[in-house]
Amino acid sequence: MSNAVESNAVEIYELEKTYEGGTRALKGIELAIAEGDFFALLGPNGAGKSTTIGILCSLVNKTAGSVRVFGHDLDRDRAWVKAQIGVVPQEFNFNQFEPVEEVVINQGGFYGMTRKAAKKRAHELLKQLGLYDKREGMARALSGGMKRRLMIARALVHDPRMLILDEPTAGVDIELRRGMWDFLTQINKQGTTIILTTHYLEEAEALCRNIAIINEGRIVEHNSMRNLLAKLSQETFVLYAREPVESLPEMPVVGSRLIDDETIEVDLNRDQELTGVFDVLRGHGIVIERMKNKTSRLEELFLRLVQDDDAAINAEERS
């Protein structure tokens, strides 16, 4: 990381966006994303995620500030910057009346590839994304999850250095989502910088190394996922007993509850271990069959940060 500045995939300074009609979507954003990173941009509805991405890929004109991509200023070298990026937008934006493979091949052409090269690459990607059998049908006839994968194939046709995905797994079922995660992880391993926005906090947790949280057009947290998670003290686990439990024994935890007669919830501090819980329960003849982590810790953090930020904004407005 000695050449950290040069190798940044994205550097955003004091970025502002006011839409026609007066909505201030971005109020001075600062962001740096390293090359090769897997980066999450998180935030509630209307926070400014899609606006930020729109500016990065030249679909939205910024109002103020500057953006550098792989060391190139967006305003100065826009065409070059565009060639480095592949984008999967939040909403479907391909021609629904075109055959599936044509959607991908055309995009390759717009990035300067010959039809032959674009077709070869399109077929590879459609195979990898499980759409090869559908390639000759109309894009309209794909299911929602397939349409999303089609947009991923389209974004990758020119082998971009950076892939930007705006809520790529919205409306995608769990199994396919996992498949998509594996796919993206693999691409990231091959060196492609990935930025994604998501509402599924577990998704950011599972995939991303670094994260920024945006709220009302401001970055409220910009950190590594590890540091962020370390900030959190408490976790809640749900335990499922094999047989009905009458009452809960004292356990070495922060809190515990009986949800129904076979379901127990326990809250643990980071220094407390689940083994302690199991030992006590076994001592009382309670056998745990299954368990799961209940809170997404990120969710908890997210709520806290956003609330703090809202409070700060309110205080600012009052003064």
Added chain:
Amino acid sequence: MSIRSQSDAFDHQGPGEKAVGLTPRGAWNAFLMLLTREILRFGRIWVQTVLPPMIMTALYFVVFGHLIGPRIGEIDGVPYIQYLVPGLILMSVITQSYANSVSSFFGAKFARHVEELLVSPMPNWLIIVGYVAGGVARGLTVGAAVTIVALLFAELSVHSVLNLFGVALMTSILFALGGLINAVYATHFDHISIVPTFVLTPLTYLGGVFYSINMLSEFWQQASLYNPILYIINGFRYAMLGISDVPIWSTYAILAVGILIAYFYLLRLFNKGIGLRG
């Protein structure tokens, strides 16, 4: 990474070096892809795009040429049905070039796949040129189809091949640009038919498709000279029949000036992102 470095479509130079989006080769590939997509689009829906003007032209020939024509006799020494041919062909070229770019580009805006172009390294001028080429392809395809229909009713005569193609090509370029401007401003499907209905059709009908302005009173002759489409249709009639109400140079002057103004105006709209970027 390996695939990337093999690609010669765009360069991946590091900071400090000259950074371009598309190489000339890449730009050519992008142009071809956009043109092919446009041709496939109107080809897929040929029943809506190519067939109707053929049927309409046939009807014009039957009604005006065969039924009414013999009562009119000759205009400028040419039988009326023959006189109609150039105007009807060019009318199709005008409406079809315009229709192609306005509906295709507005459709792309509406369904948002225009974003495929906006995120790509294609410069704005190249996007314009690609769409215009699509409009020209449709205008000339339909023009050729209508010419075949005309052959069923009248003899085809060509006075000057060069002017024939010159005027047809420049006309389709001009109206494809016009359709594109219309599409940039349009925010609703209704907006794509306003100009064709209220501007293009009246100007074409009054632009000498069906008559020579010598048949009009002095006042209307003078008024007609303010209609640019008059010059275009007469230029094309000159190319086919060797007769015209206006000198051929004025046809080219109108076309050339129109194309330049429309192109640079459109480029400005694209560069500002009007109707395209939030």
